[in-house]
Amino acid sequence: MIRFDGVGFGFGRPARANILNSIRLTISDGEWVAVTGANGTGKSVLCKLMAGLYRPDSGVVLVDGEDPRSAAGPDGGPSVGIAFQNPDSQFVTSTVRREILFGLENIGIGGAERESRALEAAELFDLEPFLGRNPHMLSGGEKQRLLLASIWAMRPRHVILDEPFSFLDAAGRRRALEMVRRSFHDEGRTVVWATLDPGELELADRVICLDGGEIIFDGGSEEALSSIPDGILTELRPTGSKGSKGGGIGDGTEFAPAEAGLTPSGPVVMKLDNARISYREGDFGLDIEELTLSKGEVLGLTGPSGSGKTTLLLGCSGLVTVERGQLRLFGERVASKKDFPAGRIAFLFQSPEDGFFAPTVAEEVALGHRRFGDGRPDDEAARDALARVGLDPERFMSRSPFHLSQGEKRLVALASQLVLPAEFVLLDEPALFLDARARARLIQALEGLISSGVTIALASHDTPLIESLATRTRML
Ligand SMILES: Nc1ncnc2c1ncn2[C@@H]1O[C@H](COP(=O)(O)OP(=O)(O)OP(=O)(O)O)[C@@H](O)[C@H]1O
Ligand SMILES: [Mg+2]
Structure with a gap:
């Protein structure tokens, strides 16, 4: 379970200039949740708080009842896996293969288990042709698949994805989201992903919308599409005009x-x-x-x-x-x-x-x-x-x-x-x-x-x- 209890955050600014204000939120294990909101409303901040990469200025964030930085997953690895909005900023090694192995090494998985998990991940996310390529030399969509593969290999209980399909067109997004559903959600993992795309929201079980430091909507996708204010969601499907x-x-x-x-x-x-x-x-x-x-x-x-x-x-x-x-x-x-x-x-x-x-x-x-x-x-x-x-x-x-x-x-x-x-x-x-x-x-x-x-x-x-x-x- 991911829990926010009265969370405020503002990059050290005075409280009145906070980015998030007393956020209360509970996401149960295995939920399939989309987070949306206009540019700069704190979607990425919310994601990073869930992963323990930022600490709240006030209130607490708990993952499975613990501080997200110390919460452990099934293998002793982190309980939360996160994919950043800008994939390049997350890569640390010089090949796709090493990038997937790196995460596993970090959580203490070695030997044959490490190799087989990495290969399986590469296969699942269609990365086999690129195993020897520098991650920075992939196309945008390929980079995003590499982030997903690296997370998948570590088997975290909760998966946080910050606009994971932004480099894909409408049809590509649907396929990628299906892939994420099969490989994470169907395996019982929590998936929270940020998006501005109504086509993605449609497929969520629960939608959360941020504005002015607060959650202004929390509910089902159908209701979300009719009640989220104009000016936020961007339709990518062709209009045929x-x-x-x-x-x-x-x-x-x-x-x-x-x-x-x-x-x-x-x-x-x-x-x-x-x-x-x-x-x-x-x-x-x-x-x-x-x-x-x-x-x-x-x-x-x-x-x-x-x-x-x-x-x-x-x-x-x-x-x-x-x-x-x-x-x-x-x-x-x-x-x-x-x-x-x-x-x-x-x-x-x-x-x-x-x-x-x-x-x-x-x-x-x-x-x-x-x-x-x-x-x-x-x-x-x-x-x-x-x-x-x-x-x-x-x-x-x-x-x-x-x-x-x-x-x-x-x-x-x-x-x-x-x-x-x-x-x-x-x-x-x-x-x-x-x-x-x-x-x-x-x-x-x-x-x-x-x-x-x-x-x-x-x-x-x-x-x-x-x-x-x-x-x-x-x-x-
Ligand atoms: N490193 C930082 N230092 C100070 N302020 C920041 C920093 N990163 C983001 N901000 C500010 O925090 C607010 C929320 O940023 P955040 O990145 O969470 O927005 P977002 O909803 O993810 O937007 P986008 O749709 O553009 O990705 C914005 O006002 C932004 O200017
Ligand atoms: Mg963002």
């Missing part, structure tokens, strides 16, 4: 601009010819016969996890040099890093928070502006960009970008790109981790760019997002 007219996403072909007025006629912004895009390490490569983007076009890139969406974006931007064939940007050939049209291109990476390095949000956002911006004072530009993505400048300017919720980090990264006077904007999974309100603001900000003639390439598993913005799609 606009974009699908011209053939649709998912049939592997490009579709023509839905309305005749959208026929590209402006100058060519980006052109790839007979290009091979690949990395110095590894054997993954992508061959692109031809891809041309004209001014004002919005290209949506879709395709399953691991299909090369990120690679294509890197190739079109000149950030990865094409090996064969050629890339032209704004009419000029880009053959090496020195030809890169700095300042004219903005790029939102899939894990932008990994590149943060300024001490404050204001400075992080203004970094590019300082070099390429329109001459306004840095603070003014940062303030404006933060407001555009919906982060209150008063609250966020002086915070550390490293100590934010995952959704807040994405918005800071987005602001740091929107502040550039770019003509070509590339975005890799820009809506990842965003609640419905933040996602709507993202769409609004991108529509603003589009109406001012900016060219966009957008890779995402979020079909409705692509449908609402793209003038063309290409599936990989």
Whole structure:
């Protein structure tokens, strides 16, 4: 049993600024519970309190009647297993195999038992082809499967998963959730997972929603879907609107601009010819016969996890040099890093928070502006960009970008790109981790760019997002 008795937590802030306030909650053994709430409402904090990674400022958290840090599982291992929201931050070894073995070693399981459990886990979560690969070199969905496998191998009694399927599309999530149900819930383990996806909530037995430091809803999934306030849940299932007219996403072909007025006629912004895009390490490569983007076009890139969406974006931007064939940007050939049209291109990476390095949000956002911006004072530009993505400048300017919720980090990264006077904007999974309100603001900000003639390439598993913005799609 997991029990919260009057739990308050605030990262050492004064009690009135608490993130969670006197939370009372009991989760019985074997329950199947989804936790939701807008960005920054404390879902991840709640998860970490359950796993004993944070200690409450007031009240107590008990797992099986004990402090979660000392509560022991069936094998003497930890009673609670947790998967973090950002998988990269959890990996400690250099191969998938060692990563699974590491957890077992830590709880004192050795020899043949250790090997056989690790193999079984790899098989169950489809990781056999990657056993020798560096965990950081997996696709997002593969990384999340590795976290699940590592937890499964340790057989904890309670399993806490912080947005465990965020890198998957709607169909992939359903399959992954089924896999988790079979391998953990059906074996009698408690499963608590955080999510913003109504499709996942639908499948929960119990839903908990956080807001303003409190539990504002605790009940069944049907009631949850009708009573959770707007602005939180983000629907990922295709709506079948606009974009699908011209053939649709998912049939592997490009579709023509839905309305005749959208026929590209402006100058060519980006052109790839007979290009091979690949990395110095590894054997993954992508061959692109031809891809041309004209001014004002919005290209949506879709395709399953691991299909090369990120690679294509890197190739079109000149950030990865094409090996064969050629890339032209704004009419000029880009053959090496020195030809890169700095300042004219903005790029939102899939894990932008990994590149943060300024001490404050204001400075992080203004970094590019300082070099390429329109001459306004840095603070003014940062303030404006933060407001555009919906982060209150008063609250966020002086915070550390490293100590934010995952959704807040994405918005800071987005602001740091929107502040550039770019003509070509590339975005890799820009809506990842965003609640419905933040996602709507993202769409609004991108529509603003589009109406001012900016060219966009957008890779995402979020079909409705692509449908609402793209003038063309290409599936990989
Ligand atoms: N290391 C930290 N130091 C200080 N404050 C933090 C830290 N991490 C998160 N916060 C703050 O705590 C609050 C709750 O964060 P948490 O990560 O639990 O939110 P969340 O509901 O998981 O959000 P998201 O949907 O973005 O993942 C936010 O206001 C966030 O800014
Ligand atoms: Mg979180």
